[in-house]
Amino acid sequence: METNTRIILICSGKGGVGKTTLTANLGIALARQGVCTAVLDADFGLRNLDLLLGLENRIVYTAQEVLEETCRLDQALVKHKQEPNLSLMPAGNPRMLDWLKPKDMQRIVDMLSEKFDYVLIDCPAGVEDGFRNAVAASKEAIVVTNPEVSAVRDADRVIGLLNTHGVKPVQLVLNRVRPKMIASQEMLSVDDVTDILALPLLGLVIEDEQVIVSTNRGEPLTLTGGNSPAARCYSNIARRLQGEEIPLIDPSKQGSGVRDKLKRLMQTKIF
Amino acid sequence: MTLRDIIFKLLGRQKTSASTARERLQLVLAHDRCDLSPELLDQMRREILDVVAKYVEIDIEEGAVSLETEDRMTALVANLPIKRSLVTTSSDNDETAS
Ligand SMILES: Nc1ncnc2c1ncn2[C@@H]1O[C@H](COP(=O)(O)OP(=O)(O)OP(=O)(O)O)[C@@H](O)[C@H]1O
Ligand SMILES: [Mg+2]
Numbered sequence: 001m002e003t004n005t006r007i008i009l010i011c012s013g014k015g016g017v018g019k020t021t022l023t024a025n026l027g028i029a030l031a032r033q034g035v036c037t038a039v040l041d042a043d044f045g046l047r048n049l050d051l052l053l054g055l056e057n058r059i060v061y062t063a064q065e066v067l068e069e070t071c072r073l074d075q076a077l078v079k080h081k082q083e084p085n086l087s088l089m090p091a092g093n094p095r096m097l098d099w100l101k102p103k104d105m106q107r108i109v110d111m112l113s114e115k116f117d118y119v120l121i122d123c124p125a126g127v128e129d130g131f132r133n134a135v136a137a138s139k140e141a142i143v144v145t146n147p148e149v150s151a152v153r154d155a156d157r158v159i160g161l162l163n164t165h166g167v168k169p170v171q172l173v174l175n176r177v178r179p180k181m182i183a184s185q186e187m188l189s190v191d192d193v194t195d196i197l198a199l200p201l202l203g204l205v206i207e208d209e210q211v212i213v214s215t216n217r218g219e220p221l222t223l224t225g226g227n228s229p230a231a232r233c234y235s236n237i238a239r240r241l242q243g244e245e246i247p248l249i250d251p252s253k254q255g256s257g258v259r260d261k262l263k264r265l266m267q268t269k270i271f
Numbered sequence: 272m273t274l275r276d277i278i279f280k281l282l283g284r285q286k287t288s289a290s291t292a293r294e295r296l297q298l299v300l301a302h303d304r305c306d307l308s309p310e311l312l313d314q315m316r317r318e319i320l321d322v323v324a325k326y327v328e329i330d331i332e333e334g335a336v337s338l339e340t341e342d343r344m345t346a347l348v349a350n351l352p353i354k355r356s357l358v359t360t361s362s363d364n365d366e367t368a369s
Contacts, residue, residue, distance in 0.1 A: 149292050156300050159343075185275055185287035192293050196300065198343045266275035 005113040008120050008241075009138035009167065013154030015125030017146050018175035021211060021220075022234070023122040024052040029222040029238030030118055031085035038077070038116040040109065041091035042134040043124040044100065053080065054218025055088050064092025066111070067104050073111045082223060087116070097129070102136030109137035127161060135162065141170045142202060147177060147188040156197055171202035173237060178207045179251030183263045190251070201248060203237035205230050301340040312338065319349060328354040 010023045020043070027039040040063070041049040050056040061076035066089075077087040089112065112119045121138055124130035135141075141162050145155040155172075162170050174193055181187035194201050208230035214221045221231035222238070236246050276286050302309070316336040323329055334351040 149296055152296055153299060153303065156303060160304065182289070185273065185289040188289050188292050188296075192289065196293070196296055266273065266278075268274050269272070 003113045005116060006118050006241075007109055007113065007137065007139040008118065009123055009134055009141040009162075010120060010144060011123035011131065011134070011141060011158055011162075012125065012144045012151070013127060013158040014145070014151045017144050017151050018173075018205065019125075019144050020048050020052055020122050021215070022142070022144055022173060022175065022205070022237075023049060023120050024220045025222045025231075025234035026238050026241070027053070027086050027088075027120055028080070028083055028220045029235045030120075030241070031080065031083040032222065032225075033238065033242060034085065035117045035242070036085050036115070037118040037120065038087050038089055038112045039120045039122065040089045040112065042105065042121050042130065044091045044096050045094050045124060045130065047091035049122050050078075050088060050090055051218060052215055052220065053086075053088055055080065055090075056218070059090045062090040062092040063108055064096050066108060067092075073115070100129075100133055102133050105133045105137040127157060131158075131161070135165050135167060138167055141167045142173055143170060143197075143199065144173045144175055145193065145197070146175055147182070147190075147193055149188075152188070152193055152196060159197060159199065170199060172197060172199040173202050174204040176207045177204045177251055182251055183260075183267075185267060189267070190248075202240055203233060203248065204251070205233040205237075206251070297340065301338040301345055304340060304343070305338065305345045307338070312336075320351070323351055325357070327356050330354055 010019050010026075012019050023039055027037050030037045039049060039053070041047050043049070044063075050059055055078045058078050061071040063076065065071040066073055066076045077089055080086040080088070089108065109119055109121070121134050123134045143155050143158055143162070145151045159170060162168075172194060174190055177190065178187055182189050190201065190204055206229040208228055210221060210226070210228035211230050214223075220234075221228060222234050225231075239246055273287070273290060276290055279286060302312070307315075319336055320329070320331060320334060324331075330352045334349075336347065336349045336351075339346050339348050
C-alpha cells in the first residue's frame with residue numbers, strides 16, 4: 001500500500017559516525033513539531049536506539065514477534081512518555097539475522113507507514129545484509145558522515161548503492177564538525193565534503209560534549225529543548241526535513257573579527 | 272591549494288592536512304567509483320598506448336592516462352603528446368596492425 005509516509009534510512013557505511021544519535025534526536029525533534037514519528041531499529045546485531053531514547057526498560061515485544069505474528073504491531077511499539085508522538089520499534093534478537101530478508105523489513109515498514117507520518121530507520125554500519133535489508137524498505141535516505149577520510153570514502157560507497165537501489169532524495173548530514181580545526185585547515189571543511197560527495201547538505205552537527213551527557217541519561221538533546229550547539233543543529237535538521245528554510249551556518253565562515261577574516265582569507269582556494 | 276598552502280610552501284612547511292585529505296580522497300574515490308584496480312588501470316593504459324601508437328608516434332614518457340572525478344562522474348583522461356602521424360592511407364594502417 002502506498003502512503004505519503006516519509007520513510008527515511010539513516011545510514012553511513014562506516015560505523016560509529018553518529019547514525020543512532022541522529023535518529024534519536026530527529027525522532028524526538030519531529031515528534032515535538034507534532035508529527036507522528038516511528039523510529040525503527042534496523043541494527044539487529046548491535047541495537048542501541050532503545051538506550052539512546054531511554055526506553056530500554058520498557059521493551060516487551062520487538063520487530064521479531066511482529067514478523068512472527070505472535071504479537072500485534074502496537075504491542076511491540078514503545079511510546080515515548082514525554083513525547084507520545086514518538087514510538088520505537090525495537091530490534092529483535094540478533095539471531096533474527098539468520099532469516100531476516102528484505103521483504104521482512106518491507107513488511108514491518110509497510111505496517112508502520114499506515115500509522116505514522118515519518119518512519120526513521122536506524123541502519124547498521126557496513127554495506128552487507130543488514131544494510132541491504134534496510135535499504136529495500138526505504139524511500140529516501142540521510143547519509144551521515146564525519147569530516148574524515150575513511151568516513152567520507154565509505155559514505156561515497158553507500159551513496160553509490162543508494163543510487164542503484166533508486167532511493168531518493170539522498171541528503172547529507174556532516175557530524176562531529178570542529179570549527180577550530182576547519183579554520184586551521186586541519187579538518188575537511190563542509191564545502192570539501194559536499195563537493196567530494198556531490199550531495200545536498202541537510203545539515204551539520206557540531207562536535208559537542210553534551211551529546212555524551214545526553215546519551216548517559218537516555219535523554220536526546222532535542223528532548224529538553226536545550227541550547228547546546230549540537231541540540232540546535234539537530235532541531236534545525238528536523239525543521240529542514242519538514243521543508244522549512246533554515247540557513248546553513250558554515251562554521252568556517254563564522255566570526256567577523258580581524259582574526260576570523262584573516263583565517264578565511266588563508267582558506268581561499270587559489271587553484 | 273589555498274593561500275595558506277602557498278605560504279607554507281614558501282616557508283618550506285608542510286601542506287595542511289585538510290588539503291592532503293582532499294587530494295587523497297579525490298584520487299581514491301575516482302578508483303572506487305569505477306571499481307577499477309590500479310593493475311587494471313595500468314593494463315588499460317598500456318593497451319590504449321598500443322592502439323594509439325599504431326596511428327601516431329607518441330611520446331610514451333610524457334603520456335598519461337588517469338581517472339578524474341567530479342560530481343560523481345568519473346572520466347578517463349588521456350594526455351598523449353603526439354610527435355607525428357604514422358598513417359597516411361588506410362592500407363598503411365592494415366600493415367602496421369598485423
Ligand atoms: N556531534 C557529536 N559530538 C560528540 N560526540 C558524538 C557526536 N555524535 C556522535 N557522537 C558520539 O559518537 C559515538 C557514536 O555515535 P552513534 O552510536 O550514534 O554512531 P552510529 O553511527 O550509530 O554507530 P554504529 O555504526 O556502531 O551503529 C557515540 O559515543 C556518540 O556519543
Ligand atoms: Mg548505531
